[in-house]
Amino acid sequence: MPDKTIAAKIIFLLSSCLLLSLTGCSLHKSVQPSWENGVLRVGVTPNYPCLIHKAAGTGVISGFEAEAAALLAKRLHSRLQFVELEWGEQIPALERKEIDIVMSAMSITEMRKIRVAFSEPYLTISQMALTTKEGEEKFPSVQAILASRTAIGVEKGTTGDVFVQRYCPTAEPFFFSSPDAAVQALRDKRIELYIDDGPILGAYAAANEDEGLVLLKTPLTKEELAWAVRRDDQSLLKKVNFALETWKEDGTLEKLLKKWLPAEN
Structure with missing residues (x-):
């Protein structure tokens, strides 16, 4: 076999291997944990007693939001992953697709609605x-x-x-x-x-x-708390709202709120 033919085959084989390697890397990078592939990443700022809080000694995250997140993950057949963030990083992390949903006592505001899609409210506060x-x-x-x-x-x-x-x-x-x-x-x-x-x-x-x-005791405002997802993730929003509606009808939501916020109910 001529040397030129051998050299050409070697170059072709090396190029094919390189292409497959790059393709594999690209696929690996594009696959991120998310609710669609079995991991519900929930953004939390666990400094809110009763709603979302982290125990100093054990590091366990608990509260209404934590239990609701666990129920939602179960409905989605996903593993629950809490992602702890500073409050100001919640929406940016959502936009960067580092989390799937914010479940951290977030109030619905007109400014936030520009950047995220809110679920139906689950609690009215002041x-x-x-x-x-x-x-x-x-x-x-x-x-x-x-x-x-x-x-x-x-x-x-x-x-x-x-x-x-x-x-x-x-x-x-x-x-x-x-x-x-x-x-x-x-x-x-x-x-x-x-x-x-x-x-x-x-x-x-x-x-x-x-x-x-x-x-x-005098209220200064009236606000509604809800969960936030990316504006382009309408599929998750529909599933969240359906879950919330189910919990309202079967008493699950009221039970959780009474457990964690007895003074509010």
Whole structure:
């Protein structure tokens, strides 16, 4: 066999192997864990007592959202995978397809609806204010809060943050990365009010009653909590809404809410 023919065959075989190798790599990279291939990746920020929380000692994630996520994964015949994220990273991670769904006490807002598709709501809540016994006398009404010239703590990127910036123009907002940090600042008297979701503040008020923390009972807003998926993932959205409707009809949703948020039901 001529040398040129042998060389040509060798080059052809090497090229074929390289092409197959590259194709294999491409296929490997394109296959990501997702609910469609057996892994439901749920984005959570586990700093919300009762709804989604991580135990300091064991690292176990629990709460209403955690149980609902487990039920949803079972319906989808998928393995549940919690993906812990900072609050501000939830929607970007969803857009980057690093998670399939956000189940972390997210309020429906017009701005968020531009970027994500929300399920039907599962709970209606209000923004409320946590303060001290001295603050309880100082802020007897919503008007007193709105006219405040004092330091108000919020968790950055939340609807509490938006509320303070929009409706408390004379207040001095202090931004915190977690509810724990905001509550500690309230204990240390570095802020006079902490505004956040009613259920989370109710849990902190109950846990810190001996330290003089008080939940002001007047609601500041009315909001609906829901789960978020990518806008182009209508298939998952339909399945989530169908599951939610089923749980509403058979009492599963009410049972879970009463278990984790008895004061709200």
